[in-house]
Amino acid sequence: MNRHDSPDRRHTAAWCGGWLLAAGWAGAFPLLSGLGPHRTWGTCAAVGYLLAALATLLPTRRGRPLSIALALTGAVAVPLLALVLTGRGQSEVGVIERSGALLLHTGTPYLAEPRTVAEYTPYLPGMALLGLPRALLDGLPLGGLSLGGLPFARVAGDARLWCAAAFLACLLRSAPAGRRTALAAPTTPPLDPRTALAALTASPVVALPLCVSGVDLPMTGLCWLALTLAARRRPALAGLALAAACSLKWTAWPAVAVVTALLAATAGRRPALRAAAVAVGGTALLVLPGALRSPGPMLHQVFAFPTGRGDLPTPAASPLPGRLLADLGPPGWYAAVGLLLLAAAALAVSLLTHPPRHPAAASDRLALGLALAFLLAPAGRFGYLALPVLLVLLARVLPPTALPASAAFPAPSPSPIPSPAASPAPSPTPNRGPTRPWAAHSSSPTTSRPAKAASKPSSTPWPPGCPTPTSWSTPPPNRAPIGTTPLSPSR
Numbered sequence: 001m002n003r004h005d006s007p008d009r010r011h012t013a014a015w016c017g018g019w020l021l022a023a024g025w026a027g028a029f030p031l032l033s034g035l036g037p038h039r040t041w042g043t044c045a046a047v048g049y050l051l052a053a054l055a056t057l058l059p060t061r062r063g064r065p066l067s068i069a070l071a072l073t074g075a076v077a078v079p080l081l082a083l084v085l086t087g088r089g090q091s092e093v094g095v096i097e098r099s100g101a102l103l104l105h106t107g108t109p110y111l112a113e114p115r116t117v118a119e120y121t122p123y124l125p126g127m128a129l130l131g132l133p134r135a136l137l138d139g140l141p142l143g144g145l146s147l148g149g150l151p152f153a154r155v156a157g158d159a160r161l162w163c164a165a166a167f168l169a170c171l172l173r174s175a176p177a178g179r180r181t182a183l184a185a186p187t188t189p190p191l192d193p194r195t196a197l198a199a200l201t202a203s204p205v206v207a208l209p210l211c212v213s214g215v216d217l218p219m220t221g222l223c224w225l226a227l228t229l230a231a232r233r234r235p236a237l238a239g240l241a242l243a244a245a246c247s248l249k250w251t252a253w254p255a256v257a258v259v260t261a262l263l264a265a266t267a268g269r270r271p272a273l274r275a276a277a278v279a280v281g282g283t284a285l286l287v288l289p290g291a292l293r294s295p296g297p298m299l300h301q302v303f304a305f306p307t308g309r310g311d312l313p314t315p316a317a318s319p320l321p322g323r324l325l326a327d328l329g330p331p332g333w334y335a336a337v338g339l340l341l342l343a344a345a346a347l348a349v350s351l352l353t354h355p356p357r358h359p360a361a362a363s364d365r366l367a368l369g370l371a372l373a374f375l376l377a378p379a380g381r382f383g384y385l386a387l388p389v390l391l392v393l394l395a396r397v398l399p400p401t402a403l404p405a406s407a408a409f410p411a412p413s414p415s416p417i418p419s420p421a422a423s424p425a426p427s428p429t430p431n432r433g434p435t436r437p438w439a440a441h442s443s444s445p446t447t448s449r450p451a452k453a454a455s456k457p458s459s460t461p462w463p464p465g466c467p468t469p470t471s472w473s474t475p476p477p478n479r480a481p482i483g484t485t486p487l488s489p490s491r
Contacts, residue, residue: 048074
């Protein structure tokens with residue numbers, strides 16, 4: 001492609017290349033993955049992405065919307081419906097639905113004595129709320145049969161759909177209205193936020209977790225919503241979003257520090273403290289009931305098991321640096337934890353010395369912290385890195401509307417000083433001279449205090465070119481004094 005190509009052609013080539021890259025990524029899953037749900041998604045998504053790439057080459061304006069629709073159909077709708085109807089998915093789906101049933105019947109989402117890895121619940125109590133629809137539908141009788149056995153109930157109660165609904169609701173709430181997004185070129189019609197959101201949902205970074213598990217999407221959406229609310233100077237609402245995210249997974253807790261630093265740098269210390277207090281208090285209200293009811297199982301399943309210190313080995317065993325260190329024995333495990341703490345301390349220092357002043361910078365800082373945490377954790381998966389990648393993409397695809405920093409700290413404005421140069425220009429009246437403003441009416445214009453002050457000559461020099469001022473207490477020429485009847489034109 002040479003420099004003489006039109007911007008529309010270059011933009012079309014970019015969309016086509018993006019869909020082809022996504023097709024190559026999805027096509028690798030049927031060949032390399034050992035998980036059935038991943039192979040199913042890869043097969044369907046690769047076809048959808050290839051059709052989307054072909055649709056971008058159509059010589060019509062509908063080529064791009066058609067490509068997004070084809071990508072959504074092949075990468076989201078078809079594999080999600082197939083996996084939901086057949087009851088297949090990652091183990092996280094069953095864990096969320098079981099925790100919802102346990103919360104409904106026992107008041108705690110944790111089993112007292114789990115015997116297998118599938119019986120562990122490595123999430124905080126807030127995640128069980130996404131499994132309540134399945135528990136409620138399974139408990140409703142219908143003609144002597146359980147409503148949960150019907151196909152509609154199986155689809156409506158699937159935890160993946162509720163995770164996706166929470167994620168999309170957060171993104172729609174945070175999307176700017178009527179703004180050009182980063183996916184649109186300056187010479188092309190603006191890409192509205194809903195179209196950009198559809199394209200992002202069809203991308204592999206969202207479509208794959210949405211179809212096979214969906215467990216990280218609600219936390220990501222809530223963290224992004226908290227960042228956008230902080231950018232709009234809404235500390236209380238940002239704190240509530242953080243509380244909801246922190247009650248799902250403890251990996252969302254670093255977002256509290258990032259949002260607090262963003263508010264402190266752009267809105268002041270008091271809004272930052274308000275957001276932090278609401279986040280901590282709301283998280284405590286959502287987590288403490290489950291922690292007080294079953295403190296041992298929660299500590300063992302939520303904190304010890306994901307870090308490789310549980311009775312059973314965690315399935316998160318990707319060859320990341322922290323995992324490789326932990327495999328060396330107890331000294332390696334402590335070394336990985338030490339490096340993780342050093343990374344957390346370095347992130348905290350960076351927030352104090354160089355706080356983010358824009359939502360995109362805050363999102364990048366949070367993504368960097370999470371990426372370091374996943375890389376250095378004693379147990380982790382490559383799939384965890386999709387979360388920081390998604391945060392970086394959200395900052396580019398759906399840039400939030402940030403208020404200027406001066407709006408939070410307005411400079412004190414000096415008291416206005418009357419200046420003839422700033423007064424409105426007099427409108428000329430035929431045969432009467434320029435009309436000047438009158439002082440307030442008083443019973444004795446020449447002896448009243450405002451009239452005396454106005455009649456004193458001003459010591460301020462007038463700018464050159466301005467007419468010589470006249471006293472406001474002196475009536476203008478050809479004007480009748482106050483209290484007299486002006487002459488009519490006929491007289």
